[in-house]
Amino acid sequence: MDPRVSTGGRVAAGYRLSPRLGPVTPAELSQAVQVAVRTAVEAGELSVDVPEQVTVERPKNRDHGDYATNVALQLAKPAGMPPRAVAELVAARLRELPALAAVEIAGPGFLNITLDAATQGELARTVVETGEAYGRNEALLGLKINLEFVSANPTGPIHIGGVRWAAVGDSLARVLKATGAQVTTEYYLNDAGVQIGKFATSLQAAALGRELPADGYVGEYIADIAKAITDGVPGILALPEAEQLEIFRTQGLALMVAEIKRSMTEFGTHFDTWFSEKSLHDSGAVEKAIERLREQGHVFDEDGAIWLRTTDFGDDKDRVLIKADGETTYFAADAAYYLSKRDRGSEVSVYMLGADHHGYVNRLKAIAACAGDDMDRNIEVRIGQFVKMLRDGEEVRMSKRAGNIITIDDVVDWIGVDAARYTLSRSSTDSTITLDINVLTSQTNENPVYYVQYAHTRMCGVARKAAELGVDKGTAADFRPELLATSWEKDLLGELGEFPRIVAKAGELREPHHVARYLESLAGTYHRLYENCQFLPKGDEELTDTHRARLWLVEATKTVLANGLGLLGVTAPERM
Known part of the structure; x- marks a missing residue:
């Protein structure tokens, strides 16, 4: 994106639509839609106030593209135009961007946007190169x-x-x-x-x-x-x-x-x-x-x-x-x-x-x-609402040391710091929660912290196996993002792009549980990729550019998972 676009989601004064997009996150795509609206307004084709924020979401049905926005429906009434007419004005400008493979108008005026494969895959390189800083933003800068x-x-x-x-x-x-x-x-x-x-x-x-x-x-x-x-x-x-x-x-x-x-x-x-x-x-x-x-x-x-x-x-x-x-x-x-x-x-x-x-x-x-x-x-x-603890299906009520309460040391002794911190942070504080000691000490998918941490260890395992085979992802010049084109890879790239927006939302709403729920979704998407895609050559197979591209994707996902766990004060183990 052009550097003159503010990171807070507002279009800077005097900004013009950039001819190219780099790796696309939802926030960047939202800004591109804003700019498209602004240019239509400045051309005299629309008479509306440019919205300060444009909602861009990943549709549940991926046949509808990688992202969708209802901005045309929002602007139609103040513009005094049919929604599909507004959508066509915005879509015409978005289609100028090589980073977008298709911009289609659906239903009463939704815009369905499909990213160019190379543009979408480019996000993996951006995440790896940004490292620990990926996900950080300026939503509350200086407050x-x-x-x-x-x-x-x-x-x-x-x-x-x-x-x-x-x-x-x-x-x-x-x-x-x-x-x-x-x-x-x-x-x-x-x-x-x-x-x-x-x-x-x-x-x-x-x-x-x-x-x-x-x-x-x-x-x-x-x-x-x-x-x-x-x-x-x-x-x-x-x-x-x-x-x-x-x-x-x-x-x-x-x-x-x-x-x-x-x-x-x-x-x-x-x-x-x-x-x-x-x-x-x-x-x-x-x-x-x-x-x-x-x-x-x-x-x-x-x-x-x-x-x-x-x-x-x-x-x-x-x-x-x-x-x-x-x-x-x-x-x-x-x-x-x-x-x-x-x-x-x-x-x-x-x-x-x-x-x-x-x-x-x-x-x-x-x-x-x-x-x-x-x-x-x-x-x-x-x-914050009450917390209950269960063991073997029965509520635990007493602590020997404190007499009539469960203490922080009891919780740590029973389930550990990681499980306690993660589980206590993954639900909205206005709801009562129950910590089941049996579940939170198990190595099963029912244990949410294990489910997320296990995904990280799987990624570390891929890196170890690659080292044993003497292969690596190569340099940035070797990376071919357009090869990350399967549905599983696209889904994972889409999840990675959401992370900065999730962090901003959690901060603005003062609700860190959004980060935890995101990590569980990301872990699930990675687990599906792991089961369906081959990361490394087998037997006498040659290392291909596709293998290298997937190693970039694995490292990017590992980075985001570790960054998210760090925001919750939970470790990202390499082995379990």
Whole structure:
């Protein structure tokens, strides 16, 4: 494509239809259709606004071509012309492109486009030469996003709900960066308030051999942490209980945070910032936030308390910032935290919260609006649904170490990091999912991560076999893309071309599961190619240009599969 065409899908001003296309991706073909429309408009043949985006899709029936677009049907009414007449104007210009073998008008005005075989096959070379960068795009170029996820109270191990966000959040961060966004990943440590107090009293009770408080924390980890503190602070139990309690609070919190950081690191989840709620109170940020919101005109005083009028922006009730007794609420800290994110440069603050946090959506958005921001742009609140685990058909509910929850370490022990990350990321977060331990530890096609990783190992196996035979794909000059002409090869090339668009879609929608589902489709298409095409010479056969072309295609597919798995934080093994 001409370099003056913007990668975001808009036609640059002054752009003219290029006489040639290089390797064609759907995005590039979409831009070519846009240019065809623009030239018809500039020639006075059409009187319409050039669409900013043109949908180009692969038809289910490949007899209808490699790609299809309904742009003529969309433009017909504003143009005041029959759809087929609009289609003919666009098709006439597209037919000027040597990269397109045919452009046909079907039905009421669909355009069916067939690529030249060499043009379609050329994509394999492009993917191989682009390598790890293939799939990256500029859909969200420069957008500054603060992505907060997991953020579980540092009072116990990360539970199964937090594990889902650890997988999805980290994958989303990788996808967003691949679309050009500037992403800061953040874990909000709720290290102030009532729950930390209960955690400290639970540790103290365990250390003193007392019965744990009814509203405290249970599980072996409480006894483990209590012992670590008493071993590390000799004589602690001889101190007055108030002094003991403070040590158990500070030391217990430090040990628990260190444990959370360890589990996140071992799960492959990275956070740029570990933000302390306590720091908001200690620095005076909460009080300053209240004053800033008051200046915006949304803070009022009533019944001795200080309130934020969140009902002006869709909340079901106004929220208390400071109670009548002078105690600061959690909501006040939430407001200060949002303003902190904005002050640190975030254009969009994404909150990824658990299934029991539906009530937070409107109140958090109201904070943004009260601060003078656009609640539909500057803040996004995403809710993740519950996760169940099955073993032998029975739901697993308990963890020995944590007492009443399944922890991240349990999940890793049972199914491994790759299976956990992939399976937790492959479904939309607004749906409840079930992890079946038996399936996810099996080497069968029912196991989605195995199915995808096995495709990668098959490709690596082809490369190893080629090395054993002393053959390779040759140089770029040896590559003859027009030889990749079977239906299986065309299907695979079509899938490879979709990858950049899938990555952009996953980033724009904040849904990394689109990448996982794409990888499963790509793996299936490759498995079919593997069963039906010969990659290497057999016996005394000579190495042909067709063999070489297929080796380019295998390497291209291996590259895309590895790139996609990398976006999900999942390994691409060479052997299984």
